[in-house]
Amino acid sequence: MKCGALLLLSSLLFTSFIVVEAFTSRTQQQSTRTHFVSEAEATASNASLFVNKCSDSDPSSRSEGNSNMTDSDTMLFGRFKILASQIFHKTEHSFALVNLRPLVPGHVLVVSNRIAPLMDDLHDHEYDDLWKTVRKVQRALKAKYNCDAFNVAVQDGESAGQSVPHVHIHILPRYRGDLERNDDIYDQLETWAPREED
Numbered sequence: 001m002k003c004g005a006l007l008l009l010s011s012l013l014f015t016s017f018i019v020v021e022a023f024t025s026r027t028q029q030q031s032t033r034t035h036f037v038s039e040a041e042a043t044a045s046n047a048s049l050f051v052n053k054c055s056d057s058d059p060s061s062r063s064e065g066n067s068n069m070t071d072s073d074t075m076l077f078g079r080f081k082i083l084a085s086q087i088f089h090k091t092e093h094s095f096a097l098v099n100l101r102p103l104v105p106g107h108v109l110v111v112s113n114r115i116a117p118l119m120d121d122l123h124d125h126e127y128d129d130l131w132k133t134v135r136k137v138q139r140a141l142k143a144k145y146n147c148d149a150f151n152v153a154v155q156d157g158e159s160a161g162q163s164v165p166h167v168h169i170h171i172l173p174r175y176r177g178d179l180e181r182n183d184d185i186y187d188q189l190e191t192w193a194p195r196e197e198d
Helices: 002-033 044-051 124-145 184-191
Strands: 069-071 074-077 080-083 087-090 094-098 108-112 149-153 168-174
Touching: 087 124, 094 124, 108 124, 124 149, 124 168, 149 184, 168 184
Parallel strands: none
Antiparallel strands: 069 074, 074 080, 087 094, 094 108, 108 168, 149 168
């Protein structure tokens, strides 16, 4: 009988620990979701969080296909120079970068290496690589942010709200109830623009 009581007590304690841990984790996620990330929070140090998650790309692809390279430390996103420290994943035809003006925590961009204004301007192999990169980056973001869903958005042309004439895809981790009105994210995306060059 004593053994049964001890087993029941330890089971109850373990269950209580799990419930408290789950509640604490959910509360921390909710507080993370309710604030917007400052530019300082989205700098190069955050890029390093994703490197290991996306590192299964071929290391040799880091230098191939980068017709967009300006020098060893930067790439171009339209007319904007992107520091290597902002780029956390590269493939032969695309790269992923930390967004310095995130709409939600974890908001990143996947960009074609070649500067092409519209999706239709990409060659088939560039298009395929871009979307495979989106999927790989989503997996890394899901592991990092434990999100419920994503907005994956393309503004294909100026009339669609594209602020930089260079193919890019926004990936935004989302959670149930993170915005008062779910479609507010689209209004925010429409007014999103990269930070002006210093």
